[in-house]
Amino acid sequence: MDTSELEELLSPTKEFLLTYFLPEKCYNYFFVDLNFLHAQLPQLWKVLRARSASGISWWSVLLQVYAITGPVVYCITNNIPLEAWSERLFMFMQGLAMGFLIQHYSGNTLKGIVFLLAYGGVMLLLTSPLVPEQVIPAMQASSMLAVVASRVIQAGTNYYHGNTGQLSALSVFLVFTGSLALIFTSLQETGDWSSVSTVTHVVAACLSCLLLTQVVCYRNSRTKDKTE
Numbered sequence: 064m065d066t067s068e069l070e071e072l073l074s075p076t077k078e079f080l081l082t083y084f085l086p087e088k089c090y091n092y093f094f095v096d097l098n099f100l101h102a103q104l105p106q107l108w109k110v111l112r113a114r115s116a117s118g119i120s121w122w123s124v125l126l127q128v129y130a131i132t133g134p135v136v137y138c139i140t141n142n143i144p145l146e147a148w149s150e151r152l153f154m155f156m157q158g159l160a161m162g163f164l165i166q167h168y169s170g171n172t173l174k175g176i177v178f179l180l181a182y183g184g185v186m187l188l189l190t191s192p193l194v195p196e197q198v199i200p201a202m203q204a205s206s207m208l209a210v211v212a213s214r215v216i217q218a219g220t221n222y223y224h225g226n227t228g229q230l231s232a233l234s235v236f237l238v239f240t241g242s243l244a245l246i247f248t249s250l251q252e253t254g255d256w257s258s259v260s261t262v263t264h265v266v267a268a269c270l271s272c273l274l275l276t277q278v279v280c281y282r283n284s285r286t287k288d289k290t291e
Contacts, residue, residue, distance in 0.1 A: 102237035103157040107164070109231045116165040118228015120220040124165060126213035128158035128182070133202030136189045140199065207263045214270035221277045232278045239275050242268035 110116045135155050138148040145152070159179060166175030188194060221227050246268055249261040256262075 102234050102241060103154065103161065104234075105237070106231040106234035107157060107160060109234075110161070110164050110168070110229055113229050114168060115229055116161075116168045118220065118224060118226060118230055119161070119165055120217045121162070121165050123213045123217040123220070124158060124161050126209045126216070128155065128162060129202075130206040130209040130213070131155045131158060132186070132189070133199055133206050136186070137199050137203060139190050207260075207267065211263065211267050211270060214267065214274060218270060218273050218277065221274070221281065226281045227274075227278050230274070230278060232275070235271065235274045235278055239268065239271035242271050 106119075110119070131151055131154055134151050135148070137143075138151070159182060162178055162182075163175040166172065166178060189199070217230070221230070242264060245264045246261060249258065249264050250256070253261060
C-alpha cells in the first residue's frame with residue numbers, strides 16, 4: 064500500500080483527529096510518513112504526565128518487548144546498517160522504558176532497574192555465539208503471536224478492573240490503524256486472505272479494535288473513579 068492509498072483510507076478520520084487529538088504535523092508523522100512504530104510515544108507521555116501506569120499490564124508490555132526482540136537481535140547479528148532498523152530499535156527502547164515505568168510508579172523502582180539490567184543481559188546472550196542459530200528465527204516467527212497474546216492480556220486486564228486506567232486512547236488508535244495497514248500490506252504480498260500472515264494481522268487488528276472500544280466504553284468509569 065502506497066502513501067496515497069493509505070491517506071484515502073484514513074481520510075474520513077483525518078478531520079476528527081486534527082480537531083480533537085493531533086496537530087497536523089503529528090498527523091503527518093504517523094499517518095503520512097507511516098511512523099506507526101512510534102505509537103508507544105503517546106502512551107509514554109501519558110504515563111509520565113500522570114506519574115502513574117495504572118491499568119497497563121506488565122505482562123502485556125513484556126510480550127511487546129519480546130515481539131520486537133527477535134527482529135532487533137537479527138539485525139545486530141547480521142550486521143545490518145543501523146539506519147535500516149533504527150525504528151525497530153527505538154520501539155524496543157520504548158517498550159523497555161514502559162516496563163520500567165510500570166514498576167517505578169508501582170513503588171518497585173529497584174525491580175524496574177533489575178528488569179532493565181536482566182533484559183540487557185538477555186540481549187548480550189542472544190547476540191553472542193552461545194545461542195543456536197535456530198533461536199532467533201523462532202523468535203521472529205513467534206513475534207506476531209506474542210503481539211496477539213499481549214493485546215488479549217491487556218483487554219483482559221481492562222475487563223477485570225472495569226476501566227482502562229492510563230491506557231492512551233491515541234496510542235491504541237495508532238496501533239489499530241497500523242494493524243489495518245499491515246493487513247493491506249500482507250494482502251498485497253500474498254494475495255490470500257487465508258495466509259497465516261494475513262490472518263494473524265486480522266486477529267491483531269480485531270484485538271486492537273476491542274481495546275479501542277474498551278477505551279471508549281470505560282471512559283465514564285474513569286471519570287467516575289476520579290470524582291469518588
